[in-house]
Amino acid sequence: CKEQSQTIKYIVYGILSCGYVAYFIAACVLNFQRAIALVVLNCLAVFFIIYDLVKRYKGDSLKRCFRPVERCFRGNVRWLKWKCAHRVFLVVVLALLVTWLAVDTSKRPEQLISFGGICLFLLLIYIFSVHREAVSWRAVFWGLGLQFVIGLFVIRTEPGLTAFKWLGDQVQIFLNYTIAGSSFVFGNDLVTQAFAFQALPIIVFFSSVMSVLYYLGIMQWIIIKIAWIMQITMGTSPTETLSVAGNIFVGQTEAPLLIRPYLQEMTKSEIHAVMTGGFATIAGSVMGAYISFGIDAASLISASVMAAPCALGLAKLSYPETCKTKFKTKDQIKVDSSGEQNILEAASNGASASIALVANIAANLIAFLAILDFINAALKWLGGMVGYPEITFEMICSYVFMPVTFMMGIPYEESFVAAELIGTKLFLNEFLAYERLSKLKNNRLNGLPPVSDSERQWISVRSETICTYALCGFANFTSLGIMIGGLSSICPSRRGDISKTVMRALFTGTCASLVNACIAGIKVETHTLNVDFLSPVLCCSAINNGTAVHFTGSWSNVMNATLYFTSCCDLYNNTMCF
Structure with missing residues (x-):
């Protein structure tokens, strides 16, 4: 039978x-x-x-x-040890990097500022390092090297640009299927008008899909392979590497579940690396919500992937390993499979598990927006006492973090707006910061003037990209409680070590996101529009003379099409078209 x-x-x-x-x-x-x-x-x-x-x-x-x-x-070849051959290799790589920067930045000097930003953030972490004499430079340079190579492939090569653009488009198309479920439950009007019914259901859908991928074993396989590449190059322990690699796809409290049985015996440096990875990356579920805002999907995906090796490398610079780890090979680590019995149960459990996350995001947005409005009202009242009622929380952030955003490679005139985003992300959360960035992007696409009533309404595409990388992480003060509570519930015996190192991990995770933005600043090019035919000029002339312009074909269904062409005219009149 x-x-x-x-x-x-x-x-x-x-x-x-x-x-x-x-x-x-x-x-x-x-x-x-x-x-x-x-x-x-x-x-x-x-x-x-x-x-x-x-x-x-x-x-x-x-x-x-x-x-x-x-x-x-x-x-x-016993002489090929880290202290000799790797140093020679490091010198050669640095020489090639300096040569490449000299050639590449000869046409775009602003990229040198981003390189200076990387050096500045690395210097800050090194100054505040716990054991500077014990720093594993192999982990640091390999982490930055992997980040640089991934960024170079994604941003500056045609195959990388095409591949991640295609991947981002597919993710966006896939996430749009959420509308079918949310429209049935809430109705079309609420889905198209209310944020809670538009962005938050995407988290439910994405969480359900991730749970199915875990049940099939696909997610574990991908995480293990990424962790293997990072481990053999950076020389880090398999436990911390696996957790940081998992942070590319899951959140700051879900990734440590991959190494739950081993947390009790991990060193302080390893626990610090686990928390740094959580702060420096975002979960795949909330990434879907940011994409629904209109944030570039390819930039978000590449930023999350690039942040993992950078976070692990900077964690080893901030809190070097001084103890002997008990986990040296990947054979000692076993990743548990999903406990569901079938694929339907996995999908259902994933959707149910997202309820707490969705409720947490909604509650935090309500609370933080209300608190922000109150703080701004209080600051305006206090400022009015001395004849300066325009002061707000965002204005304070714009001056405090302006040097940071300028060193990331953002032009001076746009760095104040970017500094507001960084301050919002750090003191409140990245959700509010991305929502603000999406408004700036929509203003640019709708053809609004750059400045109105001395207030900047949008920033350049290059600055948008740099900000997308800088905001891609859970590093904010509101995440401290989530991190401490999540890890302590998994391993109560290490609560003391977690509480002692969490602030350092927050600082390191923030620097990892900023270094990520600097890498983007080095590689992102400012493109100009090449025009060698007469039709755009005639169109601009017709618009400027008040002639009614009618669009046919695919442009006939585009809202604000005239504004797009008006913006093109502005570019043409400002000699940015050649």
């Missing part, structure tokens, strides 16, 4: 496989451009299947084949 059922199962699998292959070929033949996404997904699936099969059946044989080479390398 077992043999027959096994035979039937193989037959069913064979029929389904043949049917899918036929479908795949037909899709590619009919319209290959339309089937690119399907081709990419299939290539990834085939690669992972082949990798797992080779590892399962030929992994030991391949290890035995390469063992003589490994012994020969270790026996004859």
